[in-house]
Amino acid sequence: MPATHDPKTPAWPPRSAPRLFVADELDMGSIIAIEGNQAHYLSRVMRVGEGDIVILCDDITGEWAARISSVGKRRIEAEAVERLRAREAVPDFWLCPALVKKDRFDLILEKATELGVARIRPVTTRRAVVDKLNAERARTVTVEAAEQCARTALPVVDAPEKLDALLRDWPQDRTLYFADETGGEPASAAFARYKVPAALLIGPEGGFDDAERAAIRALPQAVPIGLGPRILRAETAAIAATAMWMAVAGDWAA
Incomplete structure (x- = not known):
């Protein structure tokens, strides 16, 4: 079914339209089945009905306006009627944070998504108090963050890996900024000299031990970079340094 609204008018798409990421690749006229928690959210929370518009993103083609064609108790179907935006370009920047406690790592995942990180590579270290990551929960956190801030791209979230494995297989062409609490080049100066591809390594609550640092x-x-005169918690360091990189070398500087 073609769009019946002029896309140039303020009413299109409706500002109140719910936004969701879906697993299926979208194309003009494609019918998307929405089930589970997403269907519950649309039907019970947002109270959508047949003919209503939702905004769907597939992390492949971009953002689409879709019209609800049927609403059931556990399944909703929507037809893609217009592509609104292509998938956004994302700076080639990875965040490699050591695992920390669940709520704090959720914050890292959420803010890294909002800031535009392309890939998140969690790291396990000797002083870390956590060595596992719930992949389903991590996916939920990043998707919800992207939906909230109208992103059309999701970061890749890898399974945790040991620090020595990360270093052993590190790409030769990618700069690895290392937030070293013992000191290093001021972060803003280092970020200005080395741009993409790049990555940022942040340690756990207890920091890296001497062997890891060496x-x-x-x-x-x-x-090695320094993040100013104050001692930062792991999640604060990850968020602050990522924001600084985006401002100095990423797409905030464009």
Whole structure:
């Protein structure tokens, strides 16, 4: 069914239209089945009905306006009627945070998504108090963050890996900024010199031990950086440094 609204008018798409990420690739006229928690959200919380518009993103083609064609108790169907935006370009920047307690790591995932990180590679270290990540929960956190801030792209979230494995297989062409609490080049200056591809490594609550720090510094691609005069919690360091990189070398500077 073609769109019946002029896309140039303020009413299209409706500002109140719910926004969801879906697993299926979208195309003009494609019928998308929405089930589970998403269907419950649309039918019970947002009270959508047949003919209503929702905004769907597939992390492949971009953002689409879709018209609800049927509403059931456990399943909703919607037809893609117009592509509104292509999938956004994302700076080639990875965040490699050491695992921390669940609520704090959720915050890292949420803010990294909002800030535009392309990939999140969780790391396990000797002083970390956490060594596992619930992949389904991580996906939920990043999707909800992207929906809330109208992103059309999701970060890739990898399974946790040990620090030594991360360093052993590190790409030769990617700078690894290392937030070293013992000191390093001011972050803003380092970010301005080395741009993309790049990544940021943040330690756990207890920091890296001496052997880990020596191994990181031995990596030719590693650039130790300092994050100012104050001691930052792991999640604060990850968020603040990512925001700084986006401002200095990422798409905030464009």
